[in-house]
Amino acid sequence: MSSILLAIVLGAAFGAVLDRVGASNPNLINRMLNLTDLRLAKAILLAIGTGSALMFAGQMLGVVDVGHMSVKTAYAGVFLGGLMLGAGWAASGYCPGTGVVALASGRKDALFFVAGGLLGAAAYMLSYPAWKASGLLDKIAGGAVTLGTVPGSEYEGLTALPGDILGVVLGFGFVALAFALPERLVGQGRPHPAPAE
Amino acid sequence: MPVNWKVGGLLLGLVFFVAVLLVKPIGVSTQFVILDGIIGDAVNPEIVTQTGDGFTSTNAYLAKSGGKYAKSVANPLNYSFVFVLAMMLGGFLSVMARGGLDSRERRMPTLWRANFGDSAVKRYAVAFLGGFVVLYGARLAGGCTSGHMMSGMMQTALSGYIFAAGAFAAAIPVSILMFRKEA
Structure with a gap:
């Protein structure tokens, strides 16, 4: 039961932050993706960096359980699926998580996105045996690996570098990138001083 | 952007960190499969069935990895599914608290x-x-x-x-x- 309580608290916090950061707003997603307003990209980079540095530093201090890590397998289909998701993300302005938050925030187009998503997921469930047989789901580069070798982790490292220290360093790298990235790469002027809602 | 990118990014990073600290990393898209499974199983209860020590499915994707997806379909009140429902609640409350969308x-x-x-x-x-x-x-x-x-x-x-x-x-x-x- 306590896990359900955690799901409610953490899920609600995630949904609220996605709304406040603007990730469930298709205007901000496409201003990021068409490179005219990168402030959302800066927020995402800062988030990845903050999460990474805190998690790995916490592991080194012994306050974060290494067993809570969940590393996904690398295979060719990850890239192919990423391409598909990217194209649909740009066209619709939604990804799976932000689509459900947008639906809850009253966006009517998000209802169509979620309906299409349920159908797309069902189509994959039916076509899964063909993908499995194609070999594109076979692991590459060791499969479920981290870039360095994380002490005490069940996952192997792509390199022998100390994975926890590497995680903290990369975390700071993402934070630095967030600050270094300009607010826009395409077009001129300050992007959208009064954000449209 | 409703909050500036520094505050927003920091809050987003904290949510991802706290999720790993207390439970596990955040993920969403699997729950579209789980909802499909719940709908499918409601229409045709043969799709997900109980085995001796767990669950399996006539659908190869739901049955993979020892039937872990089939198990979630059979028990929708699990952490990951409730998490996504709660995201909708949090998003709704947040957007209403700032006056809603026009x-x-x-x-x-x-x-x-x-x-x-x-x-x-x-x-x-x-x-x-x-x-x-x-x-x-x-x-x-x-x-x-x-x-x-x-x-x-x-x-x-x-x-x-x-x-x-x-x-x-x-x-x-x-x-x-x-x-x-x-x-």
């Missing part, structure tokens, strides 16, 4: 309208097709923006970097081609 924006995004006009049918058709491609791709990849890109790269997972490379390699050109007018 009806024009609820109908379609401003940037879309500036580039493609006010036809709701056109917008909803693209949103539907986009949703189909996004979730098909996410299941093929084994995760989405939250599970692969955010949680994955945060954990220095190789798969997270491969996914992000694919996602942006498609998303940036498509967005630049589609949304030429700023709004």
Whole structure:
């Protein structure tokens, strides 16, 4: 039961932050993706960096359980699926998580996105045996690996570098990138001083 | 952006960190499969069945990895499914607390309208097709923006970097081609 309580608290916090950061707003997603307003990209980079540095530093201090890590397998289909998701993300302005938050925030187009998503997921469930047989789901580069070798982790490292220290360093790298990235790469002027809602 | 990127990014990073600290990394797209399974199993109860020590399914995807998805379909009140329902609650409360969206924006995004006009049918058709491609791709990849890109790269997972490379390699050109007018 306590896990359900955690799901409610953490899920609600995630949904609220996605709304406040603007990730469930298709205007901000496409201003990021068409490179005219990168402030959302800066927020995402800062988030990845903050999460990474805190998690790995916490592991080194012994306050974060290494067993809570969940590393996904690398295979060719990850890239192919990423391409598909990217194209649909740009066209619709939604990804799976932000689509459900947008639906809850009253966006009517998000209802169509979620309906299409349920159908797309069902189509994959039916076509899964063909993908499995194609070999594109076979692991590459060791499969479920981290870039360095994380002490005490069940996952192997792509390199022998100390994975926890590497995680903290990369975390700071993402934070630095967030600050270094300009607010826009395409077009001129300050992007959208009064954000449209 | 409703909050500036520094505050927003820090809060978003804290949520991802606290999720790993207390439970496990955040992911969303699997729950589309679970909801499909719940709907399918309601229509045809043969789809998910109990075995001696767990669950299995007539659908190979639900049955994979020892039937873990079949188990979630049989028990919808599990952490990951409730998490996504709670995201909707949190998003709803947050948007209401800042006054809600106006009806024009609820109908379609401003940037879309500036580039493609006010036809709701056109917008909803693209949103539907986009949703189909996004979730098909996410299941093929084994995760989405939250599970692969955010949680994955945060954990220095190789798969997270491969996914992000694919996602942006498609998303940036498509967005630049589609949304030429700023709004």
